Amino acid sequence: DFLNALHEIVPAFGASTDDLRRSRLNGMVDCGDRHKHIYQRALLLVEQVKVSKGSPLVTCLLEGPSGSGKTALAATVGIDSDFPYVKIVSAETMIGLHESTKCAHIVKVFEDAYKSPLSIIILDDIERLLEYVPIGPRFSNLISQTLMVLLKRFPPEGKKLMVIGTTSELSFLDSVGICDAFSVTYHVPTLKANDAKKVLQQLNVFADEDIDSAAEALNDMPIKKLYMLIEMAAQGEAGGSAEAIYSGKEKIKIAHFYDCIQDVVRY
Amino acid sequence: DFLNALHEIVPAFGASTDDLRRSRLNGMVDCGDRHKHIYQRALLLVEQVKVSKGSPLVTCLLEGPSGSGKTALAATVGIDSDFPYVKIVSAETMIGLHESTKCAHIVKVFEDAYKSPLSIIILDDIERLLEYVPIGPRFSNLISQTLMVLLKRFPPEGKKLMVIGTTSELSFLDSVGICDAFSVTYHVPTLKANDAKKVLQQLNVFADEDIDSAAEALNDMPIKKLYMLIEMAAQGEAGGSAEAIYSGKEKIKIAHFYDCIQDVVRY
Amino acid sequence: DFLNALHEIVPAFGASTDDLRRSRLNGMVDCGDRHKHIYQRALLLVEQVKVSKGSPLVTCLLEGPSGSGKTALAATVGIDSDFPYVKIVSAETMIGLHESTKCAHIVKVFEDAYKSPLSIIILDDIERLLEYVPIGPRFSNLISQTLMVLLKRFPPEGKKLMVIGTTSELSFLDSVGICDAFSVTYHVPTLKANDAKKVLQQLNVFADEDIDSAAEALNDMPIKKLYMLIEMAAQGEAGGSAEAIYSGKEKIKIAHFYDCIQDVVRY
Amino acid sequence: DFLNALHEIVPAFGASTDDLRRSRLNGMVDCGDRHKHIYQRALLLVEQVKVSKGSPLVTCLLEGPSGSGKTALAATVGIDSDFPYVKIVSAETMIGLHESTKCAHIVKVFEDAYKSPLSIIILDDIERLLEYVPIGPRFSNLISQTLMVLLKRFPPEGKKLMVIGTTSELSFLDSVGICDAFSVTYHVPTLKANDAKKVLQQLNVFADEDIDSAAEALNDMPIKKLYMLIEMAAQGEAGGSAEAIYSGKEKIKIAHFYDCIQDVVRY
Amino acid sequence: DFLNALHEIVPAFGASTDDLRRSRLNGMVDCGDRHKHIYQRALLLVEQVKVSKGSPLVTCLLEGPSGSGKTALAATVGIDSDFPYVKIVSAETMIGLHESTKCAHIVKVFEDAYKSPLSIIILDDIERLLEYVPIGPRFSNLISQTLMVLLKRFPPEGKKLMVIGTTSELSFLDSVGICDAFSVTYHVPTLKANDAKKVLQQLNVFADEDIDSAAEALNDMPIKKLYMLIEMAAQGEAGGSAEAIYSGKEKIKIAHFYDCIQDVVRY
Amino acid sequence: DFLNALHEIVPAFGASTDDLRRSRLNGMVDCGDRHKHIYQRALLLVEQVKVSKGSPLVTCLLEGPSGSGKTALAATVGIDSDFPYVKIVSAETMIGLHESTKCAHIVKVFEDAYKSPLSIIILDDIERLLEYVPIGPRFSNLISQTLMVLLKRFPPEGKKLMVIGTTSELSFLDSVGICDAFSVTYHVPTLKANDAKKVLQQLNVFADEDIDSAAEALNDMPIKKLYMLIEMAAQGEAGGSAEAIYSGKEKIKIAHFYDCIQDVVRY
Ligand SMILES: Nc1ncnc2c1ncn2[C@@H]1O[C@H](COP(=O)(O)OP(=O)(O)OP(=O)(O)O)[C@@H](O)[C@H]1O
Ligand SMILES: Nc1ncnc2c1ncn2[C@@H]1O[C@H](COP(=O)(O)OP(=O)(O)OP(=O)(O)O)[C@@H](O)[C@H]1O
Ligand SMILES: Nc1ncnc2c1ncn2[C@@H]1O[C@H](COP(=O)(O)OP(=O)(O)OP(=O)(O)O)[C@@H](O)[C@H]1O
Ligand SMILES: Nc1ncnc2c1ncn2[C@@H]1O[C@H](COP(=O)(O)OP(=O)(O)OP(=O)(O)O)[C@@H](O)[C@H]1O
Ligand SMILES: Nc1ncnc2c1ncn2[C@@H]1O[C@H](COP(=O)(O)OP(=O)(O)OP(=O)(O)O)[C@@H](O)[C@H]1O
Ligand SMILES: Nc1ncnc2c1ncn2[C@@H]1O[C@H](COP(=O)(O)OP(=O)(O)OP(=O)(O)O)[C@@H](O)[C@H]1O
Ligand SMILES: [Mg+2]
Ligand SMILES: [Mg+2]
Ligand SMILES: [Mg+2]
Ligand SMILES: [Mg+2]
Ligand SMILES: [Mg+2]
Ligand SMILES: [Mg+2]
Missing domain, CATH: 1.10.8 (Helicase, Ruva Protein; domain 3)
Incomplete structure (x- = not known):
C-alpha cells in the first residue's frame, strides 16, 4: 500500500532530514481526519510527480491559522517521499539578509533541485519569506515576483519537482496573486x-x-x-x-x- | 492555402524554436472555435507585416484568464510564421535581475530584431515582465515606459516587426496605458x-x-x-x-x- | 503668400529633417478643416517668433487623442519653417536612460538652440518624456520641473525660439502645471x-x-x-x-x- | 521725496542689475493703483530695514496669478533700493541640479548677503525653487526646510537683510508653512x-x-x-x-x- | 518556596545585572495585586523554560501605558531568575544606528544566548526598537521581520531561552503581527x-x-x-x-x- | 529668594551665553502674568534637578503660537540658572545637513552634557529640528526616534540634566509621541x-x-x-x-x- 501510516517516519535516502525533523518538535500524533486527509492527498501528488509525464512540476499550498500544524505536515510529506532532494526554505536561515540575497538563496535551492531527478522544496511561511507586514501592507515584491515565476517555471527535461508552500496569511498571498500560482490548496484547521x-x-x-x-x-x-x-x-x-x-x-x-x-x- | 492546419507545426528556418516548443508542453489540440479564430487572425497579421509597406510594425495582444492557452498560441504563431527571427521574452530567464538589467535585455531583443528583415517578438506574461503586484499596485515603471516606447517605435527602413504580447491582467495593462499601445487585442477564453x-x-x-x-x-x-x-x-x-x-x-x-x-x- | 499648401513639404536649409520626415510615415493628406487651421496658426506663430521683438520665446501645445496626427503636424511645421535649427525631442532616443540623463539631454537641445538665431524644438509625447503612468500617478518630477523652467526661460538676447509640444494626456499635463507654461494650445481631433x-x-x-x-x-x-x-x-x-x-x-x-x-x- | 516715480529706474551702485533688468522684458508701465501701492509699500520696508535697529531682517511675499507682474515688481524694488547687494535666486540658473546642490546655492547667496551691510535677496517663483508639483503633492522638503530657517535667521550683528519672495502658488506655500515665515504678504492681481x-x-x-x-x-x-x-x-x-x-x-x-x-x- | 518576595533582589551568578538595576531607579515597592500577580506568573514561566523538555523557547509580553512599570518588572524577573545569561536589548544603546546595524546587534544577542544553557532576553520598548511612529505609521520592517522570526526560532538542542518583551503600543504590535508571536501577554496597569x-x-x-x-x-x-x-x-x-x-x-x-x-x- | 526678577539677566559662570542672548533681540519686558508664571515654574524645575536624587532628568516643553516668546523664555531660564553647561540646539546651525549628521550633532550635545554635573539643553523649534512639513506629513523619523530616546535616557550616575523644548506645532509633536516624552508642558500664549x-x-x-x-x-x-x-x-x-x-x-x-x-x- 502506497500510503504510509501517519506517524511512521521513513527517512529518505540521500536527503538531509535534520531540518525537517526539527520542524516537528512535538512529534506527529493523530489529531483528526482533516489532517490525515491532507497528508494522504499530498502523498498522491508526490506520486503524480513521480510517474506522470505531463506534470514535471506540481505545486501545493497548505494554509491555515498560526500553529495549526502546516510546517510539521509539510516536513512529514517531505520525509515520507522517497525523493533524493528534499529542502526546506525558511526565513529562519535568512535573518537580516537583504531581499536580493534572500532571492538569490531561494533561486539557488531551485537550481539545485533541477539537478535531481525528483525533488521536493518546502517554502515555509511564505509571508515571512516575503517580509510581509499587514501595515501598508509592505512586503518584498522582488521575492514575490521571484516566487511567482519559480512556481510556474518547468524544471529541465527529465527532472521532476514538487513545491509545498505553507502560510497563515492566505488572503495576503491571494491579493499578491501567489495563490493562483499553486495548482492545489489545502486548508489546515485548528482542532475541534x-x-x-x-x-x-x-x-x-x-x-x-x-x-x-x-x-x-x-x-x-x-x-x-x-x-x-x-x-x-x-x-x-x-x-x-x-x-x-x-x-x-x-x-x-x-x-x-x-x-x-x-x-x-x-x- | 496560406493558413496552416492548427496542430501541424512547421519549424521555421533559422529561428531557434526550442523555447517556443517548450511553451506547449501538452501539444496543441483542437479546443474550440475561438482559439482557432485567433490563430488564423494572428497569421493574417503575420502576412500583413510581410507584404505591406505602411505596416513595418504590427502589435497584437492576447489576453485571457490564467492558463487559457495564450503562451501556447503565441508560440505556435511564432513557429508557424516563416520569419527568420522569432524570440520569446519571458520573466523566467530574468529572475532576480534588477529592473534596469531586465530593461536592457528587452531593448537588446528589439535591437537584434531590427537587424532581421522579418521578426516576431513574443512578450510573454507582460504583467510579470513589469513585476506587477496588485497590492499598491506596484510595478516597474522603467520597464513599462520602455515597452510603451518600443511598441510604437518603427524598425529601421526596410525592416518589419511583429510583436505579440500575452497577459492575464488586462485591466492592469489598460490602466498603465499599454493596451492602447497594441494595434489589435484578442481575448483567449476558458473552455466551454x-x-x-x-x-x-x-x-x-x-x-x-x-x-x-x-x-x-x-x-x-x-x-x-x-x-x-x-x-x-x-x-x-x-x-x-x-x-x-x-x-x-x-x-x-x-x-x-x-x-x-x-x-x-x-x- | 506666407502659408504653404498643406501637403507640399519644403525642406529647410541646414536643418536635419530625417527624423522629422520619419514622423510622417503615411505622408500628409487633406483630412479636414481643423487640421488645416492648426497648421496655419502654427505657421503664424513661427512668423511671430521671427519678426517680433517682444516674443523671443513662443510656446505652443498640440493635444489630442492617441493617433490624431499631432506628431506629424508638429514635424510638418518644423520642416515648413525656414529655421536653421529644428530638433525633435522624443522618448524613442532615450529608452532606458536615467531621468537625470534624459534631463541633461533635453537641456542640451535647448542650449544648442540658444546658439542659433531662429530655432524650433518639438517636445514629442510629453507624457512619455515625463515617464508618466496613470497609476499613482507616477512621473519624473525632475523632468517636469526642467520642462517648466525651460518653457519660461528666455533665450539669450538676439536669439528666438519656438517650442511645440505634443501630448495625448492633456489633463495630466494640466494637473502638473505644464499646460499653463505654454502660451497657446490647440486640440487635434479624431476624424469625423x-x-x-x-x-x-x-x-x-x-x-x-x-x-x-x-x-x-x-x-x-x-x-x-x-x-x-x-x-x-x-x-x-x-x-x-x-x-x-x-x-x-x-x-x-x-x-x-x-x-x-x-x-x-x-x- | 523718498518714493521714486514708478517707471523711473535708478540703478544701484555696486549691484549687478543685469539679471534684474532681464526680468522686465516689456519694461514697466502704469498698470493701475494696486501695482503702484505694492511698489510704494515695498520701498517703505526697504527704508525700515535701513534705518531701524530692531529689524535686521524683513521678509515680504508677493503672490498672485501667473504672469501678474510679481517678478518685474520685485526686480524693480531691488533696482530702486540703493542697497549694495541685490541678488535674484531663480530656478532658471539651477536647472537639473540635485536638491542638495540647489540648497547649497541658496545658502551661499544668504551667506554672501550677510557680508554686506544692506542686502536684498529675491526668491523668485518659490514653488519652482521647491520643485513643487500639485500631484501628490511633491516638492523638495530639504529646500523648504532651508528656506523656513533662512527666512527667520537674523543676519550677523550690524548687517541688514530684506528678502522678497514671489509665488503663484500661495495655498501650497501656506500648507507648507512658508507663508507664516514672511512678515508681510501682498497680493499682485490680474488687470481689470x-x-x-x-x-x-x-x-x-x-x-x-x-x-x-x-x-x-x-x-x-x-x-x-x-x-x-x-x-x-x-x-x-x-x-x-x-x-x-x-x-x-x-x-x-x-x-x-x-x-x-x-x-x-x-x- | 520557589517564589521570592517581591522586593528582595537576588543577583544571578555570572549575569551582568548593572543595566538591569539601572532600570529600577526608584526601587521596587509593593504597588498592588496586579503587579505582584504578573511577577509571579513570569517566574513560573522561568521555571517552565528550565524544567520542561517541550518548551525550549518561551516568550512573554508585558504591555501597558507609558510608565506603568513594565521595564522595572521585566528587569526584576531577569535578576530574580538564576539564569547565567540575562540581557536587555534597548534603543538607548543603539541611538542613531542604521536599522541593519540594530538588526545585527539584536541577532547577536540571540546568538550569544543560544550558547548558554539558560537565557533571558528582554526586548525593552519594542516600538522604539522598531523605530515606530504613529504618523504613517512608519517603522522598521527589517527589524520587525527579524523579531518575528527570532521569537519563533528554537534555540539549538539542549539550550533554553525565555524572551520578555515590553511595549506601550500594543495595538501597533498587534497590527504588525508581533503580538501573535508571543506565547503569553500580561497587561501592566496604572495604579488605582x-x-x-x-x-x-x-x-x-x-x-x-x-x-x-x-x-x-x-x-x-x-x-x-x-x-x-x-x-x-x-x-x-x-x-x-x-x-x-x-x-x-x-x-x-x-x-x-x-x-x-x-x-x-x-x- | 530663589526666584530672580523677570528681566534681570544674571549670566552663568562658564556657560557660553552668546547664542542665548541673541535669542532675545528685543530684550525681556513684562508682558503679563502667564509668561511670568511659566518662567517661575521653569526655575523651580531647575532647582528640582539640582537638589533631588530621584530626578536626574527633568524635561519640559514650551508650546504656543509662532512668535509668542518661547525661545526667549527658554533662553532666559538657561541664562538665569547657574548651570555650568547650557546649550541651545537649533536648526539654524544645521541648515542643509543630512538628517544623520543632524542626529549625530544632537547626540553630541547630550553626550557633552552628560560630562557636566548640571546641564540644560534647549531643543529650539523641535518641528524644525524634525524637518517637519504638514503636507504628507513629512518629517525625519531618525531624528524623532533619537529625541524620544534621549528624552527618556538617564544621564550617568551623579550627573543631572534638564531639557527644555520649544514648539509651535504641538499637535504634530503629539501625534509623533514626543509630547508624552516630556514630563511637563507649558502653553505660552499670545498677548491679550x-x-x-x-x-x-x-x-x-x-x-x-x-x-x-x-x-x-x-x-x-x-x-x-x-x-x-x-x-x-x-x-x-x-x-x-x-x-x-x-x-x-x-x-x-x-x-x-x-x-x-x-x-x-x-x-
Ligand atoms: N498530526 C500532526 N500534524 C501537525 N502537527 C502535529 C501533529 N501532531 C503533533 N504535531 C505537533 O504540532 C506542532 C505543529 O506546529 P507547526 O509548527 O507545524 O505549526 P504551523 O501551522 O506551521 O505553525 P506556524 O503558523 O507558527 O508556522 C508541531 O510541534 C508538531 O510536532
Ligand atoms: N489549442 C490549444 N491552444 C492553446 N493551448 C493548448 C491547445 N491545445 C493544448 N494546449 C495546451 O494547453 C496549455 C496552455 O497553457 P499556456 O501556458 O499556453 O496557457 P497561458 O494562458 O499562457 O497560461 P498563463 O496564464 O499561466 O501564462 C499548454 O500546455 C498547451 O500545450
Ligand atoms: N493631415 C495630416 N495630419 C496629420 N497626420 C497625417 C495627415 N495626413 C496623413 N497623416 C498621417 O497620419 C499619421 C498620424 O500619426 P501621428 O504619429 O502623427 O499621430 P499622433 O497623434 O502623434 O499619435 P500618438 O498619439 O500615438 O503620438 C501619420 O502616419 C501621418 O503620416
Ligand atoms: N507695472 C508693471 N508691473 C509689473 N510688470 C509690468 C509692469 N509694466 C509692464 N510690465 C511687464 O509685464 C511683465 C510681467 O511679467 P512677470 O514675469 O513679472 O510676471 P510674473 O507674475 O512674475 O509671472 P510668473 O507668474 O510667470 O512668474 C513683464 O514683462 C514686465 O516687463
Ligand atoms: N512594583 C513596582 N513595579 C514596577 N516599577 C516599580 C515598582 N515599584 C517601584 N517602581 C518604580 O517605578 C518605575 C517604573 O518605571 P518603568 O521604567 O519600569 O516603567 P515603564 O512602564 O517601563 O515605562 P515606559 O513606558 O516609559 O517604558 C521605576 O522607576 C521603578 O523603580
Ligand atoms: N517677557 C517676554 N517673554 C518672551 N519674549 C519677550 C518678552 N519680552 C520681550 N520679548 C521679545 O519677544 C520676542 C519673542 O520672540 P521669540 O523668538 O522668543 O518667540 P518664539 O515663540 O520663539 O517664536 P517662534 O515661534 O518664531 O520660534 C523676542 O524678540 C524677545 O526679545
Ligand atoms: Mg509553520
Ligand atoms: Mg502564459
Ligand atoms: Mg505622436
Ligand atoms: Mg515670475
Ligand atoms: Mg520601559
Ligand atoms: Mg522660537
Whole structure:
C-alpha cells in the first residue's frame, strides 16, 4: 500500500532530514481526519510527480491559522517521499539578509533541485519569506515576483519537482496573486473539541473525569498552542509539579488549566 | 492555402524554436472555435507585416484568464510564421535581475530584431515582465515606459516587426496605458463544456458514458488546468493507477474526478 | 503668400529633417478643416517668433487623442519653417536612460538652440518624456520641473525660439502645471465621417458604393488608426489580396472591413 | 521725496542689475493703483530695514496669478533700493541640479548677503525653487526646510537683510508653512478692464474706437499674457502685418484680436 | 518556596545585572495585586523554560501605558531568575544606528544566548526598537521581520531561552503581527487610588490627614509619573523645601501638590 | 529668594551665553502674568534637578503660537540658572545637513552634557529640528526616534540634566509621541489687550489717548509680531519718521498703525 501510516517516519535516502525533523518538535500524533486527509492527498501528488509525464512540476499550498500544524505536515510529506532532494526554505536561515540575497538563496535551492531527478522544496511561511507586514501592507515584491515565476517555471527535461508552500496569511498571498500560482490548496484547521480529546488521551496528563471538559475548553485551538498550554499548566500553580505530571504520578488540576488558558488566549 | 492546419507545426528556418516548443508542453489540440479564430487572425497579421509597406510594425495582444492557452498560441504563431527571427521574452530567464538589467535585455531583443528583415517578438506574461503586484499596485515603471516606447517605435527602413504580447491582467495593462499601445487585442477564453468535450475525446481517459458529465464539470475551466486535473485524477484514489489509464486499460473514475475538482477549484 | 499648401513639404536649409520626415510615415493628406487651421496658426506663430521683438520665446501645445496626427503636424511645421535649427525631442532616443540623463539631454537641445538665431524644438509625447503612468500617478518630477523652467526661460538676447509640444494626456499635463507654461494650445481631433471620407477618396481602396458606409464606420477614428485598419482589411479574409488592392485591381470587401474594425476598436 | 516715480529706474551702485533688468522684458508701465501701492509699500520696508535697529531682517511675499507682474515688481524694488547687494535666486540658473546642490546655492547667496551691510535677496517663483508639483503633492522638503530657517535667521550683528519672495502658488506655500515665515504678504492681481485700458493707450496699437472693447475683452488678464496677445494679434490673419502695426501705420483688427484671445484663454 | 518576595533582589551568578538595576531607579515597592500577580506568573514561566523538555523557547509580553512599570518588572524577573545569561536589548544603546546595524546587534544577542544553557532576553520598548511612529505609521520592517522570526526560532538542542518583551503600543504590535508571536501577554496597569495609597505610605511625604485625598488625586496614574510628581511637589511653591520633606521634617502641602498635578497631567 | 526678577539677566559662570542672548533681540519686558508664571515654574524645575536624587532628568516643553516668546523664555531660564553647561540646539546651525549628521550633532550635545554635573539643553523649534512639513506629513523619523530616546535616557550616575523644548506645532509633536516624552508642558500664549498695553507703555511710541485703542487692536497678537508691527508703523506713511518716533519727538499715527496691521495680519 502506497500510503504510509501517519506517524511512521521513513527517512529518505540521500536527503538531509535534520531540518525537517526539527520542524516537528512535538512529534506527529493523530489529531483528526482533516489532517490525515491532507497528508494522504499530498502523498498522491508526490506520486503524480513521480510517474506522470505531463506534470514535471506540481505545486501545493497548505494554509491555515498560526500553529495549526502546516510546517510539521509539510516536513512529514517531505520525509515520507522517497525523493533524493528534499529542502526546506525558511526565513529562519535568512535573518537580516537583504531581499536580493534572500532571492538569490531561494533561486539557488531551485537550481539545485533541477539537478535531481525528483525533488521536493518546502517554502515555509511564505509571508515571512516575503517580509510581509499587514501595515501598508509592505512586503518584498522582488521575492514575490521571484516566487511567482519559480512556481510556474518547468524544471529541465527529465527532472521532476514538487513545491509545498505553507502560510497563515492566505488572503495576503491571494491579493499578491501567489495563490493562483499553486495548482492545489489545502486548508489546515485548528482542532475541534473531539480532535483535541484524541491528542489529550495520547498525552495522558489529565484525570479521566477532567478530559472531556479540558477538550471542550480547547475547542478551536491550534495544535501548537495546545502543547504550550499543557506545558504551562503542568508547572502547577506554585511551580515544581511538572516532573510529577509527566511521569504520571500527578494530573493537571483542571482549575489551574483554565487559569492558564486565560493567559494564552487573547480576546 | 496560406493558413496552416492548427496542430501541424512547421519549424521555421533559422529561428531557434526550442523555447517556443517548450511553451506547449501538452501539444496543441483542437479546443474550440475561438482559439482557432485567433490563430488564423494572428497569421493574417503575420502576412500583413510581410507584404505591406505602411505596416513595418504590427502589435497584437492576447489576453485571457490564467492558463487559457495564450503562451501556447503565441508560440505556435511564432513557429508557424516563416520569419527568420522569432524570440520569446519571458520573466523566467530574468529572475532576480534588477529592473534596469531586465530593461536592457528587452531593448537588446528589439535591437537584434531590427537587424532581421522579418521578426516576431513574443512578450510573454507582460504583467510579470513589469513585476506587477496588485497590492499598491506596484510595478516597474522603467520597464513599462520602455515597452510603451518600443511598441510604437518603427524598425529601421526596410525592416518589419511583429510583436505579440500575452497577459492575464488586462485591466492592469489598460490602466498603465499599454493596451492602447497594441494595434489589435484578442481575448483567449476558458473552455466551454463542448470545447472541453472535444479535448476529452482526444485524450480518451474517460468511459464513454462519463464523458459528457466530465465535460460539463469542466465548463469554464482554462485548458492548462484541465490537463493538471486529468493528471491528478489519473493517479486514482489510492495511487498507482496512472499507467493503466494512460495505456487505455482503465478509465478515470468519475467520482474521484469530481473529488479532484474540489482540490483544484477555489470558491 | 506666407502659408504653404498643406501637403507640399519644403525642406529647410541646414536643418536635419530625417527624423522629422520619419514622423510622417503615411505622408500628409487633406483630412479636414481643423487640421488645416492648426497648421496655419502654427505657421503664424513661427512668423511671430521671427519678426517680433517682444516674443523671443513662443510656446505652443498640440493635444489630442492617441493617433490624431499631432506628431506629424508638429514635424510638418518644423520642416515648413525656414529655421536653421529644428530638433525633435522624443522618448524613442532615450529608452532606458536615467531621468537625470534624459534631463541633461533635453537641456542640451535647448542650449544648442540658444546658439542659433531662429530655432524650433518639438517636445514629442510629453507624457512619455515625463515617464508618466496613470497609476499613482507616477512621473519624473525632475523632468517636469526642467520642462517648466525651460518653457519660461528666455533665450539669450538676439536669439528666438519656438517650442511645440505634443501630448495625448492633456489633463495630466494640466494637473502638473505644464499646460499653463505654454502660451497657446490647440486640440487635434479624431476624424469625423466626412473627414474620413476625404482620406478614403485619396486612398482609393473602396468601391464607390462602399465609400460612404466605410467613412461612416470610421467616424471618430484617429487618422493613424485609420491607416492601420485599411492595411489589415487589404489582406483579405484569407490573406494574399493586398497587392491586388493597392494596385487598384480589387477593392476591399466592406464586410471584411467591418470585421477588422471589431478587432481594432475596444469597447 | 523718498518714493521714486514708478517707471523711473535708478540703478544701484555696486549691484549687478543685469539679471534684474532681464526680468522686465516689456519694461514697466502704469498698470493701475494696486501695482503702484505694492511698489510704494515695498520701498517703505526697504527704508525700515535701513534705518531701524530692531529689524535686521524683513521678509515680504508677493503672490498672485501667473504672469501678474510679481517678478518685474520685485526686480524693480531691488533696482530702486540703493542697497549694495541685490541678488535674484531663480530656478532658471539651477536647472537639473540635485536638491542638495540647489540648497547649497541658496545658502551661499544668504551667506554672501550677510557680508554686506544692506542686502536684498529675491526668491523668485518659490514653488519652482521647491520643485513643487500639485500631484501628490511633491516638492523638495530639504529646500523648504532651508528656506523656513533662512527666512527667520537674523543676519550677523550690524548687517541688514530684506528678502522678497514671489509665488503663484500661495495655498501650497501656506500648507507648507512658508507663508507664516514672511512678515508681510501682498497680493499682485490680474488687470481689470480699466487697468488694461491704461496699458493699451500706452501701447497705441488699436484704433481709438476699438480700445474700449479691446480693454473689456482683456478684463482679468495678467499683464504678461496681455503682451503675448498683442504680439500675436499684431501678425495679422495672414501674417506679415507686425511691422506696420508697431510703426503705427496700421492698427490691429479687433475681430482678429478676438480670435487670438480664443487661442490663448483656456476654458 | 520557589517564589521570592517581591522586593528582595537576588543577583544571578555570572549575569551582568548593572543595566538591569539601572532600570529600577526608584526601587521596587509593593504597588498592588496586579503587579505582584504578573511577577509571579513570569517566574513560573522561568521555571517552565528550565524544567520542561517541550518548551525550549518561551516568550512573554508585558504591555501597558507609558510608565506603568513594565521595564522595572521585566528587569526584576531577569535578576530574580538564576539564569547565567540575562540581557536587555534597548534603543538607548543603539541611538542613531542604521536599522541593519540594530538588526545585527539584536541577532547577536540571540546568538550569544543560544550558547548558554539558560537565557533571558528582554526586548525593552519594542516600538522604539522598531523605530515606530504613529504618523504613517512608519517603522522598521527589517527589524520587525527579524523579531518575528527570532521569537519563533528554537534555540539549538539542549539550550533554553525565555524572551520578555515590553511595549506601550500594543495595538501597533498587534497590527504588525508581533503580538501573535508571543506565547503569553500580561497587561501592566496604572495604579488605582488604593494602589497609590500603598506607595505613598511607604514614601511617607504627606501628612496623615492628606494621604487619602492625595491617593485619590493619583487614581489612574502610572507609577513612574507618581514618582516625578512627588519630586516636583517636594520643592515647595517657592523652592528650597525638598530636603526638609525627604528628611521628614516637613510634609508636602496638599494644595501645592494639586497645582503640580495640573502641570503634569494633560487633558 | 530663589526666584530672580523677570528681566534681570544674571549670566552663568562658564556657560557660553552668546547664542542665548541673541535669542532675545528685543530684550525681556513684562508682558503679563502667564509668561511670568511659566518662567517661575521653569526655575523651580531647575532647582528640582539640582537638589533631588530621584530626578536626574527633568524635561519640559514650551508650546504656543509662532512668535509668542518661547525661545526667549527658554533662553532666559538657561541664562538665569547657574548651570555650568547650557546649550541651545537649533536648526539654524544645521541648515542643509543630512538628517544623520543632524542626529549625530544632537547626540553630541547630550553626550557633552552628560560630562557636566548640571546641564540644560534647549531643543529650539523641535518641528524644525524634525524637518517637519504638514503636507504628507513629512518629517525625519531618525531624528524623532533619537529625541524620544534621549528624552527618556538617564544621564550617568551623579550627573543631572534638564531639557527644555520649544514648539509651535504641538499637535504634530503629539501625534509623533514626543509630547508624552516630556514630563511637563507649558502653553505660552499670545498677548491679550491688557498684556499688549503693558508692553506699549514700556515702549512709549503712542500718544496717551491712542494707547488703549492700539492695545485693543493688538489683542491676540504674539509678542514678536507686535515688535515688527511697531517698527513698520514707526516709518510713517511716507517714510523717514522712525528716528523722530524712537527719540520721542513724534508719536505713531494711529491711522497709519491700523493700515500696517492690515499688511501683517492674514485673514
Ligand atoms: N498530526 C500532526 N500534524 C501537525 N502537527 C502535529 C501533529 N501532531 C503533533 N504535531 C505537533 O504540532 C506542532 C505543529 O506546529 P507547526 O509548527 O507545524 O505549526 P504551523 O501551522 O506551521 O505553525 P506556524 O503558523 O507558527 O508556522 C508541531 O510541534 C508538531 O510536532
Ligand atoms: N489549442 C490549444 N491552444 C492553446 N493551448 C493548448 C491547445 N491545445 C493544448 N494546449 C495546451 O494547453 C496549455 C496552455 O497553457 P499556456 O501556458 O499556453 O496557457 P497561458 O494562458 O499562457 O497560461 P498563463 O496564464 O499561466 O501564462 C499548454 O500546455 C498547451 O500545450
Ligand atoms: N493631415 C495630416 N495630419 C496629420 N497626420 C497625417 C495627415 N495626413 C496623413 N497623416 C498621417 O497620419 C499619421 C498620424 O500619426 P501621428 O504619429 O502623427 O499621430 P499622433 O497623434 O502623434 O499619435 P500618438 O498619439 O500615438 O503620438 C501619420 O502616419 C501621418 O503620416
Ligand atoms: N507695472 C508693471 N508691473 C509689473 N510688470 C509690468 C509692469 N509694466 C509692464 N510690465 C511687464 O509685464 C511683465 C510681467 O511679467 P512677470 O514675469 O513679472 O510676471 P510674473 O507674475 O512674475 O509671472 P510668473 O507668474 O510667470 O512668474 C513683464 O514683462 C514686465 O516687463
Ligand atoms: N512594583 C513596582 N513595579 C514596577 N516599577 C516599580 C515598582 N515599584 C517601584 N517602581 C518604580 O517605578 C518605575 C517604573 O518605571 P518603568 O521604567 O519600569 O516603567 P515603564 O512602564 O517601563 O515605562 P515606559 O513606558 O516609559 O517604558 C521605576 O522607576 C521603578 O523603580
Ligand atoms: N517677557 C517676554 N517673554 C518672551 N519674549 C519677550 C518678552 N519680552 C520681550 N520679548 C521679545 O519677544 C520676542 C519673542 O520672540 P521669540 O523668538 O522668543 O518667540 P518664539 O515663540 O520663539 O517664536 P517662534 O515661534 O518664531 O520660534 C523676542 O524678540 C524677545 O526679545
Ligand atoms: Mg509553520
Ligand atoms: Mg502564459
Ligand atoms: Mg505622436
Ligand atoms: Mg515670475
Ligand atoms: Mg520601559
Ligand atoms: Mg522660537
